[in-house]
Amino acid sequence: MLLSIYNFLITYLTPIIYVVGFVVCFACYRKIKQKVYLYATFFFAVNILQLWQRPFVHYYTYPYSETYLSVSFYVNLGLMFLSLIAMGLLVWGFYLEAEGKAN
Amino acid sequence: MFNDLNLNSNNKQVKASLSRRNTLITGEIGGGHMESMVWVYLSGVIFLIIALSGAIICIRGFKKSRRYLFAYAAIYFSASVIATAIFLLFQVSGLFSNPDYFMITHYFILAEGYILPLTLVLMIWGFFRESHA
Numbered sequence: 001m002l003l004s005i006y007n008f009l010i011t012y013l014t015p016i017i018y019v020v021g022f023v024v025c026f027a028c029y030r031k032i033k034q035k036v037y038l039y040a041t042f043f044f045a046v047n048i049l050q051l052w053q054r055p056f057v058h059y060y061t062y063p064y065s066e067t068y069l070s071v072s073f074y075v076n077l078g079l080m081f082l083s084l085i086a087m088g089l090l091v092w093g094f095y096l097e098a099e100g101k102a103n
Numbered sequence: 104m105f106n107d108l109n110l111n112s113n114n115k116q117v118k119a120s121l122s123r124r125n126t127l128i129t130g131e132i133g134g135g136h137m138e139s140m141v142w143v144y145l146s147g148v149i150f151l152i153i154a155l156s157g158a159i160i161c162i163r164g165f166k167k168s169r170r171y172l173f174a175y176a177a178i179y180f181s182a183s184v185i186a187t188a189i190f191l192l193f194q195v196s197g198l199f200s201n202p203d204y205f206m207i208t209h210y211f212i213l214a215e216g217y218i219l220p221l222t223l224v225l226m227i228w229g230f231f232r233e234s235h236a
Contacts, residue, residue, distance in 0.1 A: 017220045021227045028234035040230060080146050084153065091157035094176055098164030 015054075018047045034102045036093035039086075046086040050079050140194075147191045154183040175229035179222040186215045 022044035029037035053072060096102050161177035164170070189211060198204045 014216070014220050017223055017227070021223065021230075024227050024231050028230055032234055037230065037234070077142060080142070084146060084149050087150065087153050087157070091153055091160060091180075094157060094164060094173070095160050098160055098167060098173065 015048070015051055018044050018051070022048060034097070036090075036097050036102060039089040039093035043086040043090045046079070046083050050076075050083060052079075143194065144191070147187055147194070151184060151187045151191065154180045154187060158184055170233065172226075172229035172233045175222075175225040179219075179226045182218055182222045186219060190215070 022041060025037050025040040025044060029041055053076070093102075158177055158180035161173045161180055165173035165177060193199055193208055193211065199208050
């Protein structure tokens with residue numbers, strides 16, 4: 001029982017946190033129209049997108065799928081830049097909040 | 104599982120495990136090795152700068168307004184700064200591909216995988232608390 005909970009957490013903890021973060025921030029943005037919530041929603045959405053590879057991770061082991069590996073490299077590269085932009089926007093949102101320019 | 108492995112460079116199982124793990128960390132297959140390493144370093148440094156500025160902004164915001172959202176966000180950004188700095192340090196020193204340091208890098212990745220999501224939970228809690236205050 002304990003082992004299955006542990007395995008469940010290892011596999012699903014991060015995706016669950018991202019989805020919860022996305023839902024909470026999106027709901028908060030709809031309630032209070034502040035930019036930091038919108039940027040946080042975008043940040044969590046990009047994090048969810050970055051999990052796309054998880055179901056296909058077995059392609060990294062033998063037998064390799066060269067097409068998959070080269071495609072995934074460029075997709076990951078794009079997502080990496082997107083995540084940097086999302087993180088930057090989140091920080092910008094916090095800056096606006098801290099300076100009282102949120103609205 | 105790892106306690107059963109003989110941690111020397113001739114162990115094929117350790118070598119295969121290291122190779123697969125490094126592929127997952129750096130994404131070296133698909134692009135050239137040098138090319139992908141440049142991206143890893145570049146994104147790591149940019150991420151470090153963004154997270155550091157986020158931590159500074161949030162600490163200043165918390166000092167100014169005493170809002171817990173800033174405190175929780177500062178914890179997340181600080182944890183990100185520390186994790187990224189250690190990751191880059193391991194990359195630069197080549198520890199990820201050194202079988203002698205397999206356990207250290209393995210536990211670092213495990214710890215990072217648990218601590219960062221938990222700090223993220225704190226930040227989500229901060230957002231939730233603020234919007235329902």
